[in-house]
Amino acid sequence: MNEQILQEVREKQPLIHHLTNQVVMNFTANGLLSFGGTPIMAKEVEEAGDMAFLADGVLINIGTVTSNEVDAMIKAGKAANEKGIPVVLDPVGVAATSFRKNVIDKLLKEVRFTAIKGNAGEMGALVGEQLETKGVDAVGEGDSEAIAQQVAQTYKTVAVVTGAKDVIHDGETCRINETGHPILAKVTGGGCLLGSILTACLTTSGSRLDQAYTAVAFYGASAAHAASSAEVNGSGSFVPVFIDSLSAEVKELRA
């Protein structure tokens, strides 16, 4: 983990424009605020470009996407490309329906993504690998490293494949993260908030691989730290403690 990246986020408090799903908006906003970023969330196509121009980074998450939101996503993504700020894609449940596949095809055609983050089933679907999925969740992990590399090379992006071990790949180099905790799978948006934290880390200086690895490693370490807290007795009591822990210093998480 590169602590310099965390420090930079906390000093700069980057403004991240979210076009994300309705289920996780509150959790994502509070998680990013605790981590040190500044969330903004809006889906009106008329202002999507303006908002992206104000922002330091853009996150696009298709968890509850409807047809009429796709144009706003494309507009925000293009504005981010034009301005040269990072834009992250979270292709939630892309393997579940042909509607989602079409949405993702459009997004990938119109926007250059700095990073793409998903579970093995979602990321595999972007490169023609079919893994077993259950709703929006992956069942198996397949060969995450191969999938990550293929996504990174195909879309000239940093690929983050989440799972029991997370794989981060920039097309050439692969990094594995082993921090994390299974309770995150019991919290809706456990992956979606990571997309937001990742976008914030990508607004700092440093290499893309380092930024993405730091985001994932810090996020997992925070979850593990929170899960071990005496106040946590389940996924419900985990959430507030986890949000607290996202504002921690790395050394506190190790304690």
Next chain:
Amino acid sequence: MNEQILQEVREKQPLIHHLTNQVVMNFTANGLLSFGGTPIMAKEVEEAGDMAFLADGVLINIGTVTSNEVDAMIKAGKAANEKGIPVVLDPVGVAATSFRKNVIDKLLKEVRFTAIKGNAGEMGALVGEQLETKGVDAVGEGDSEAIAQQVAQTYKTVAVVTGAKDVIHDGETCRINETGHPILAKVTGGGCLLGSILTACLTTSGSRLDQAYTAVAFYGASAAHAASSAEVNGSGSFVPVFIDSLSAEVKELRA
């Protein structure tokens, strides 16, 4: 309570497709995850049928419904009927406006519901009984048993009328549940999450009446157990503890 039903949910982790209101999405998803189900939430009409086909059950809740969401609800409901999986209706606030009455009329005409759940005011409105309501909440309870029976018989469904005592009726047999806690009325979505838990229980084997009764009885017992916890000092601190308690075994709730 039939513990076999709970055990079956926890082994199978049924995928429940929610077309539900924006206020309660996060709470519902986290509550169902803790209970043992797998939530998915999406409202795009183009994928509503596909999602229902992937799912083990469908929940339709009209709490914040807009005109353009009704078609997705109907499509998901019809797909559930076709596939033979349970589909539950929560007619939130149906007595409040003629718009809601029209939406519910359409849904009841197009979809065969396995169960319908609401407070006495909402359920009464489905069979022409007008009770006093306040926004989306019932004020009086009227004759819940008669209402439940009428709803069950009219719509050939299992009727769940919530209140200080909950009434579950399949048209022939009536069961009364007395678990529960008044603090649930101070948490938004206290009824909506029950709809999700109910849908999950309906995906198991066993009689409909037994499934519905178990869902309601377990939900109320979890709420009472959480409310008596030392960490709970109001409706705010109740929420995380309640979500934790939804993953409990029945014997833990009695302890």
Next chain:
Amino acid sequence: MNEQILQEVREKQPLIHHLTNQVVMNFTANGLLSFGGTPIMAKEVEEAGDMAFLADGVLINIGTVTSNEVDAMIKAGKAANEKGIPVVLDPVGVAATSFRKNVIDKLLKEVRFTAIKGNAGEMGALVGEQLETKGVDAVGEGDSEAIAQQVAQTYKTVAVVTGAKDVIHDGETCRINETGHPILAKVTGGGCLLGSILTACLTTSGSRLDQAYTAVAFYGASAAHAASSAEVNGSGSFVPVFIDSLSAEVKELRA
């Protein structure tokens, strides 16, 4: 603080119709419930007028507004004006994009607002003052008193300018509130929920200035009280304790 106003809210449990942003719906509903009000949230234009007629007050918050929601906001606002119930405007992020400025212009033209609440950047934008903003947050506070007076006089309303010190102005008289806690800025919707509490207080008897001041002072005192609680270790654990504290008596907050 006028405790009579709080008592009246808690006895009457006013029904507040919210046309508010997706990020804060759950937090707002739970906060208002704890405070003593009854939330309802709906955005369908066909029922917006009916809902407002049922309600005791209406809150319009443009945090995630889309074009197709503006008509519902106007309809609800006009119905409130016609019925003679309070209607509050929260012009979230109005300085950020021209889309938002246009939405607010329409709302201010069609609806007479009982109160308008925002940070200095938002409130300044309503009277042609440009302050530095960051997304939807104000950076500086400018001359809050002058801005408040100008908003109050221009729109014949009670102006509430939030900040380190909150300014409440009815065009003639100014009141300053100093309760509050910086942690509120780390919780998404910290300002939005205040709009809901303010609307509830405006449904009581008493002067507008007194009602608005009481809402703001009580809200800030609740936040400070919660923040000092032993269970609070960050913005995550603050939220449930804060919601609890919104149901407190004034003397408990001072303890």
